[in-house]
Amino acid sequence: MIPLADESPKGYTPYVNYGLITANILIYFFWQQHTQVFVYTYGLVPARLFSPEYQPFSFLTVFTSMFMHGGLLHLFGNMLYLYIFGDNVEYTLGHVRYFFFYIFMGVFAALTQAILAPHSTVPMIGASGAISGVLGAYLFKFPTNRITVLIFLFFFIDIIHIPAIIVLSIWFVFQLVNGWASFVPGMQGGVAWFAHVGGFVAGFLLVSLFEPRRRRGIL
Secondary structure: OEEEEOOOOOOOOOHHHHHHHHHHHHHHHHOOOOOHHHHHHHOEOHHHHOOOOOOOOHHHHHHHHHHOOOOHHHHHHHHHHHHHHHHHHHHHHOHHHHHHHHHHHHHHHHHHHHHHOOOOOOOEOOOHHHHHHHHHHHHHHOOOOEEEEEEEEOOEEEEEEEEHHHHHHHHHHHHHHHHHHOOOOOOOOOOOHHHHHHHHHHHHHHHHHHOOOOOOOOO
16 A cells, blocks of 8 residues: 555645655765665664763764665655655644654654664664654544555555545554564564654654644744
């Protein structure tokens, strides 16, 4: 099930969301080097983050890793979700608050995964954690919005419109199940599932704290 579109606010330009998408794309093509050394340097490595030896740069990788991706498919999938769901959340919070919300979600999600696997030497990269926070916020604020999705069922392919609560609930359950499965020996894989879970839960629970108390206009 692939989301294609949603009910977006009319007459509103989500400048920050566009900026985040642009930044991720530009960084992938013009800054990120797809070498093991580069990924280990700028990716978030939990064992290095929680090392008893002081490494001043290690915490900054929480931020640098948030704008790196493991391949074109990884980048495209993340940016598709951010493009579809981010504009509504930005409309709700306002430009400035949305930016800080996005960054906070990314940090919270990354630390959730790192704390659960503090000795891992596998670098974590990707915007998925921050975007998961956006999805959680979207579910809280727009559960009845109709989402246009492309579905595959064996040889059956169709485009349907279903409420966000169904789309995002299925997405969350998938992350949660795979997260628990990752604790099974031999099933670890290479996805930081609990970064997705942590970001989604945080976005759902905390979005109201970022929302302006009096919406006199979009900030």
